[in-house]
Each structure stands twice: as C-alpha cells, then as structure tokens.
Amino acid sequence: xxxxxxxxxxxxxxxxxxxxxxxxxxxxxxxxxxxxxxxxxxxxxxxxxxxxxxxxxxxxxxxxxxxxxxxxxxxxxxxxxxxxxxxx
Amino acid sequence: xxxxxxxxxxxxxxxxxxxxxxxxxxxxxxxxxxxxxxxxxxxxxxxxxxxxxxxxxxxxxxxxxxxxxxxxxxxxxxxxxxxxxxxxxxxxxxxxxxxxxxxxxxxxxxxxxxxxxxxxxxxxxxxxxxxxxxxxxxxxxxxxxxxxxxxxxxxxxxxxxxxxxxxxxxxxxxxxxxxxxxxxxxxxxxxxxxxxxxxxxxxxxxxxxxxxxxxxxxxxxxxxxxxxxxxxxxxxxxxxxxxxxxxxxxxxxxxxxxxxxxxxxxxxxxxxxxxxxxxxxxxxxxxxxxxxxxxxx
Numbered sequence: 001x002x003x004x005x006x007x008x009x010x011x012x013x014x015x016x017x018x019x020x021x022x023x024x025x026x027x028x029x030x031x032x033x034x035x036x037x038x039x040x041x042x043x044x045x046x047x048x049x050x051x052x053x054x055x056x057x058x059x060x061x062x063x064x065x066x067x068x069x070x071x072x073x074x075x076x077x078x079x080x081x082x083x084x085x086x087x088x
Numbered sequence: 089x090x091x092x093x094x095x096x097x098x099x100x101x102x103x104x105x106x107x108x109x110x111x112x113x114x115x116x117x118x119x120x121x122x123x124x125x126x127x128x129x130x131x132x133x134x135x136x137x138x139x140x141x142x143x144x145x146x147x148x149x150x151x152x153x154x155x156x157x158x159x160x161x162x163x164x165x166x167x168x169x170x171x172x173x174x175x176x177x178x179x180x181x182x183x184x185x186x187x188x189x190x191x192x193x194x195x196x197x198x199x200x201x202x203x204x205x206x207x208x209x210x211x212x213x214x215x216x217x218x219x220x221x222x223x224x225x226x227x228x229x230x231x232x233x234x235x236x237x238x239x240x241x242x243x244x245x246x247x248x249x250x251x252x253x254x255x256x257x258x259x260x261x262x263x264x265x266x267x268x269x270x271x272x273x274x275x276x277x278x279x280x281x282x283x284x285x286x287x288x289x290x291x292x293x294x295x296x297x298x299x300x301x302x303x304x305x306x307x308x309x310x311x312x313x314x315x316x317x318x319x320x321x322x323x324x325x326x327x328x329x330x331x332x333x334x335x336x337x338x339x340x341x342x343x344x345x346x347x348x349x350x351x352x353x354x355x356x357x358x359x360x361x362x363x364x365x366x367x368x369x370x371x372x373x374x375x376x377x378x379x380x381x382x383x384x385x
Contacts, residue, residue, distance in 0.1 A: 064161075064168035064345070065365040069338030072295035073368050073383030076287035081279030082091070082106055087301020087332055088234055088262030088344075 089254075091270050098122035099130070099237050100189055101261025105244070106276075111253045118244045118258060125240045128155050129232050131178050132189045141222050142178060142229040148214070148221040156220055159213070162235050165345040166210050172349045174320035176210040178229030184325070185309040186316055197309035203227075205323035233316075234263065238298055238344035241265035265296040265340040282332055282372055290370070292336060298343035300351045301332040301372075319352055329354040332372040335362065343367070355379060 094105040094115035103122055105115045128137045128151075137151045151159070162175035181187070185197035212225035224230055237260040245267040248256040255268030257276050269275050277289035282303060290297075302325070306315040317326045333350045337343035346367055350358035355371060359381050362369040368382035 064164045065342055065367075066338070069342070070295070071338050071342075071365070071367045071383070072293055072297075072336045073385060074290045074292060074336055074370070074380075075275075075385040076285055077274075077277050077289050077291040078287045079273075079277040079289060079291070081277045081289040083093075083104055083257060083259045083264070083276070084279040084281060085259055085262050085264055085297065085299055085334075086281035087299045087304045088101065088237065088260075 089271055094119075096122070099126045099240065099260065100132070100191070100233070101237065103261070104259045105256065106259075107248065107253055107256040108270075111248075111251075111256075114248055114251050114253050114256075117247060117251070121244055121247060122240055122260070125154065125236060125243075128152060129158060129236045131229065131231055131233070138230055138232060141224055145224045145228060146226045148216065148219070148223045150219070150221050153220065156215065156217065156222065158232055158236050158239055159222055159230065160215055160217075161239060161341055162230075162232060163210065163213060163215065165235065165341075169345065169349050171208050171210065171320055172352055173235075173345045174207075174210050174318075175230050175232060175235065176213060176224065176228045177318050177320065177323075178231035179227065180205070180318060180323050181231060181316065182229070184314050184318075185307055186305075186314070190305050190316075193307050195307060197307060197314075199310035202323070207321055207323070210320075234298075234300075234344050234348060235341055237261065238263040238265075238296070238340035241340045242296065262299040262301075263296075263340050263344050264292075264298065266292060266294060269293065280334055280370065283334070283370060283378060290334075295336055295338050296340035296343045297334060297336045298340055298347045299332060299334040300344075300347040302326055302351070303331060317348065317351060321352075326352055328352065329373055330358060330371055331374050333358060334370040336368045337365075 090109045091106055092109040092112060096103055096119045099122055105118050107115060130136045131138050133139060137155045141149045165173045166175060183202050184200050209225055209228045214223040241258045241260045241263050242265050244258040245256055245265045249267045255270055257266045266276055275291040275293035278292050278297060279289050300317060302315050302317055306313055315325045319326045330351050333347045335343045335347040337346060350361050358371055362381045371379040
C-alpha cells in the first residue's frame with residue numbers, strides 16, 4: 001500500500017514536472033536549468049526505496065541496468081574540455 | 089605526467105584515446121581492438137560476422153564469442169526496455185536509405201519502398217551460447233552500431249586498466265568510457281555538442297557517458313529528412329520532443345542504451361527512465377531547452 005502511494009506520488013510529481021517544462025518552454029523558449037533540475041533532482045528515489053519499474057520485463061531489466069553499479073554524476077567545470085562528444 | 093590524445097577512425101566514427109604520454113603503445117592496442125570489432129560487427133562489410141548472420145536469415149550462423157556477447161547484450165537491452173531498444177533495425181535502415189557507410193551516403197536518396205512494419209521481431213532472434221550461433225528471422229537484420237561502439241569503448245578501457253595504464257578515456261563518436269582520472273584532476277572535462285554548458289564542459293569523475301542525437305547522421309529520401317535513430321514502435325525516424333540526450337552510467341553499454349531509449353519519449357518519459365535506473369542525464373528539447381536530470385552538482 002505504501003509502495004503504491006509512493007508510486008502515485010512519483011507519477012504526480014512527473015506530471016507536474018512535464019507541465020512545468022512545457023510552461024517554461026512556452027514562456028521563455030528556454031528552460032531554466034537551475035530551477036528545473038532542482039525539481040527533478042528532488043524526485044530522485046532515496047537509496048533505500050524500491051526502484052519504480054517503467055518496463056514490464058523487470059526481471060530482465062535488472063540484468064542490464066544493474067542498480068548496484070554506481071552511476072557517475074556530473075558537474076559543470078571551467079576546465080577546457082579534454083574531449084568533445086556529439087551524438088551517435 | 090602529461091596526457092596525450094591518440095586519434096583514429098574506426099566503426100564509422102572518430103575515436104580518440106586519452107592516456108598518459110608514456111603509454112602511447114597501449115593506444116595502438118586500442119586501435120587494434122576497434123579494428124577487430126569493426127571487422128566482426130560492421131553491417132557495411134560483406135565479410136563481417138554480422139553481415140553473414142544477416143545474409144543467412146532463418147538459419148544458424150556461427151560467430152565469435154565477442155560478437156555473441158555483443159548480440160547477447162543487445163537482446164538483454166531489448167528485453168530490459170520492453171523493445172524500446174531494438175537491435176533488429178538494420179533492414180529498416182536500409183529501406184529508409186541508410187544502406188552503406190554514412191560517409192559514402194548520397195545526400196539525397198530515392199523515395200523509399202517501405203514494407204509494412206512489424207515491431208518486436210527482435211524477439212525471434214535466436215542465440216545458442218553452447219554452439220556460438222545466431223539466427224535472425226527472415227526479413228530482419230541486426231544493426232549493432234551504437235551498442236557495439238559503446239561496448240568496444242568499455243572493452244578498451246578494461247584492456248588499458250589490465251595493462252597497468254593508470255588512467256584513460258576512450259571516446260568513440262559519442263560513446264565514451266573512462267578508467268581513473270589524470271593525477272590531481274577532479275575528473276574528465278567533456279564538451280558536449282549542441283549544449284551550452286555555462287562553465288564550458290561537464291566533469292565526469294568515473295564511469296561512462298553516451299549521447300544520442302537526431303541532429304547527426306541525416307539524409308534526405310522521398311523529399312523528407314531522415315536520420316539514423318528509429319523508433320522501434322513505428323519503424324520510422326524518431327520525431328519527438330527531444331533532440332539530444334546525454335546519459336552517464338557505470339558502463340558505456342548502459343549509457344548508450346539509456347540515451348537511445350530516452351530520446352524516443354517526451355521529457356517525462358526520459359526523466360522517469362533516468363531516475364528509475366539512478367542515472368544522470370542532460371536532455372535537449374527540439375526548441376533548444378536544456379534539462380539536467382539526476383546527480384548534477
């Protein structure tokens with residue numbers, strides 16, 4: 001029950017996020033990084049919470065995106081890029 | 089200890105290897121690795137293992153363990169994303185005009201003759217690990233382009249680590265993997281095309297990063313602009329809310345798949361995917377808006 005409430009709360013947060021993104025885009029033509037990313041970061045699940053499945057095949061899912069692997073974060077830097085990357 | 093950059097072209101893209109200047113010999117090993125993977129897994133080489141598999145659709149074809157591992161990972165990614173990552177889009181890309189290396193692709197192609205789209209055919213790919221064989225269904229063809237590049241980058245940094253190289257970065261045209269960081273550096277500063285990073289670069293302390301974009305690898309056919317990122321649900325180039333997605337993950341294969349899946353959906357879908365797997369991402373919308381998701385500092 002508690003898990004379901006958390007799922008519903010998360011879904012509501014994501015709906016609000018989308019509205020915010022669309023509104024910001026429409027009004028300014030450019031999303032404001034700080035404000036929006038702060039909202040998104042706040043929805044990051046706590047380390048002890050159960051990951052919320054997006055796909056139906058969650059068993060196979062855990063075999064590819066291994067939640068035990070620490071994914072790196074990012075920060076901005078003024079250091080000259082050592083490499084550039086575009087889309088593939 | 090100074091850092092050198094070693095550049096070469098392989099797997100249809102520019103590859104750069106950054107490592108200590110004293111380890112340039114190991115950079116040549118990376119070039120050999122990429123050349124080997126390209127010979128095995130290019131869909132544009134008639135004699136590659138992948139081309140033999142695609143040409144013999146409906147029958148089992150023996151392949152090397154490396155190719156088998158990449159195909160196995162691609163199918164695992166397809167299962168993990170419920171088919172939103174689909175490695176069996178090679179035939180459809182050919183129908184749409186991307187039937188040769190991008191460098192040799194004419195800017196304008198004839199009106200494509202598209203067969204009715206059958207989504208989910210990747211579920212009919214059969215892999216026999218004991219016999220090291222692969223069979224694709226008739227009418228389908230594997231395209232391992234992105235995930236093979238990502239896994240080659242992962243394999244390259246693993247090889248450099250095993251060889252005693254203290255730090256390295258391998259960037260294969262948007263698929264980027266790292267091992268360690270240069271001495272006294274907080275991470276690898278990475279510039280990302282089409283993104284206005286106020287400081288100039290994003291700092292990646294460890295792991296991998298991949299970018300998918302609808303801006304590159306495009307051509308015209310039938311009067312329409314086409315690009316190489318297909319939506320497996322429609323069999324047509326992605327035409328959604330997002331123009332570019334950059335994702336970080338522990339491995340480049342994960343980052344590559346996450347970026348490719350995230351760009352299919354809208355901002356909310358991409359956000360949910362990134363948060364579910366505890367990744368970090370930078371989204372660029374069609375109108376140039378930029379969103380940072382996950383662990384940004």
